[in-house]
Amino acid sequence: MARRITIHDVAREAGVAASTVSRAFSSPERISATTREHVVAVAQRLGYRPNPVARALPSGKTQTLALLVPDITNPFFFGLIRGAERQAASAGYTMVLADTGESSAVERTHVERLTGGVDGFVLASSRLTDEALHSLISEHPAVVVNRVIGEDIPCVVINEEQGMRQAAEHLVSLGHRRIAYLSGPSTSWSNRTKWRTLQSSARRLGITITKVGPFAPTVAGGAAAADAVLVADATAVIAFNDLLAIGASRRFLARGIGVPEQISIVGCDDIFGADFCQPPLTTLAADIEQAGRSAVDLLLSELARDHTDNPVADKVVLASHLLIRESTGPAPHPPANSSAPDTESTGSEFGSTTTDPETPRAQKEKR
């Protein structure tokens, strides 16, 4: 724990000024090759390491990024954390991780406290209101993940619409007509988006989707959700996330209700474990690790950006696709009149965008 070697120690030992030592490292072209080599050699011999905080003070750049997540516990964020950490590290940045405990107040406090100590923020699944986010982002460089706020704020989102439509069509193709949506936190933008998309898909496909919840987006929450579904009288459920889906699935099985024989389950996120739970979960997958990497990239380019130029923010949309495993199957009592019950009610607003040939078709699969 000996005192650390400073630039002055090196300067004295090398017989030059401290500024020369500084330049030997940070602007080598401003110094002659001979002195630079000498200084570097002395620094090496003494074991000199620049002090990051001293370096950060004049420049205001800490080479550190903060990642805020609502709940470190949630496996969904593991991939995000991983991707973000790796990308940050490879760019020479250090990553600070903070858990906001699903609370907007804590989120704001963390930002306040970290400001000055970090160069920017990645806000994953922020629980802040749009206004709060806007004002926050106007004073701190930040990118949001899992949220779209406006043209001026860089963000990384998963194409939930795409995924949710696929999920609904998959279930309809299996003969399901009454679907329940297991809602997550009402403060979650992603939750609202999923539900909105599902409602329009339901209209387009001529089926009914009812919302149950909100539930805590955890395995424990899934148990409660399962019981609520039984009351809602649905043959299939789409869950806000895999945790909820796994929890519900286990609860159904524990109550002697077959999955997917009696009820089908679709999750979201393809978290760790979704492939080896029982039954393996049909889920909406997206490369969430990529989301972490993209978020850091966006933030870094935001930091590099000359703030006098055009303030056009980037937006990364990650594809979402359905992974069909074993938690979904044919509806228990396929309705006799399977051919397009009331397809003509399709809203014009969707008719234009979705010229998708994948409409309800035969459900003669067997298990």
Added chain:
Amino acid sequence: MARRITIHDVAREAGVAASTVSRAFSSPERISATTREHVVAVAQRLGYRPNPVARALPSGKTQTLALLVPDITNPFFFGLIRGAERQAASAGYTMVLADTGESSAVERTHVERLTGGVDGFVLASSRLTDEALHSLISEHPAVVVNRVIGEDIPCVVINEEQGMRQAAEHLVSLGHRRIAYLSGPSTSWSNRTKWRTLQSSARRLGITITKVGPFAPTVAGGAAAADAVLVADATAVIAFNDLLAIGASRRFLARGIGVPEQISIVGCDDIFGADFCQPPLTTLAADIEQAGRSAVDLLLSELARDHTDNPVADKVVLASHLLIRESTGPAPHPPANSSAPDTESTGSEFGSTTTDPETPRAQKEKR
């Protein structure tokens, strides 16, 4: 992104010196109540936030801790990260997370780079050699997790011996006589400890335990491990961790080998998913989140310690206990001569310490 309010702005606005503003916050007793209130009010009005890096420079204290893990991907570390982050946050510390990619060189580089920017390190499952760790810890405050090095280095470990003995006894009680140990990284202290304990347990219990591996401690590694086990001709396996156990279990099932009908599997760590994989995994559980909390506590008390006093380092040992689920069952062909084959070969070195009544007993369980 307006310029940040500094202590000087507050001083000017309040009509006092900067030092007075500083004292108003950091040493209120050195200042009259009236001026303090006035200064605080002005600071509040201006939205003043102390700059953490400027504050860290004179004090040398950054209020930041670093957590280094070999692989963020590994769910085992999620609990650790969570526990550490929470404990750090509640003590007003910020946590930096870094992945060493299972490499001792990267680990060392990270420590080098972070030094000065953090007050101390939590090294989880370090891949460094004992010598490297010793020299590293002699110059940086640090605590290690999952490793015991010496009396002078604070550490948090899981009582692997206890757990491994329980696992071995559990399998023996089910009639298993030939057990394979699925080895993890050879640089892992925990891996070596597990194997050593297993060897002595085997001698004591009069069974054979063979080591297969090392394998990558991942689900993918588990598949390779499963195939190796088939060659080793064992009726049960104990895996270095749950990832390996789950991977092996899936591989066995895919190859038509019943788990636990034909082969029993015991994992380690009780990671997320161990309870809902197929079959639910019998595993050695420890409160790893507590390990994270304890590690941070230890580090914090290490930092608070007056370094002139006695250098006695703390050591936290966390209990490990067996969680019996469904991946273990009776050995496929229970040997006829079940009563203590060669118990007298028990090494004296263990005879003294393990006066443990739990020796091989009946295996008449049915499934």
Added chain:
DNA sequence: GCAGCTTTGGCAATCGGTTGCACATCATTG
């Protein structure tokens, strides 16, 4: 009314770097 003490607030140095500017040195050129 003044010595002596306590309280209060300011000055200035400091932490360890970075960087604008001045200056010295040396080579080039008219």
Added chain:
DNA sequence: CAATGATGTGCAACCGATTGCCAAAGCTGC
């Protein structure tokens, strides 16, 4: 050979806080 320019190095200010020391002001008691 002097003027000019290019190059290399040092001085000192600065980033935003903290803190030791000093002095002014206020208070006590004789």
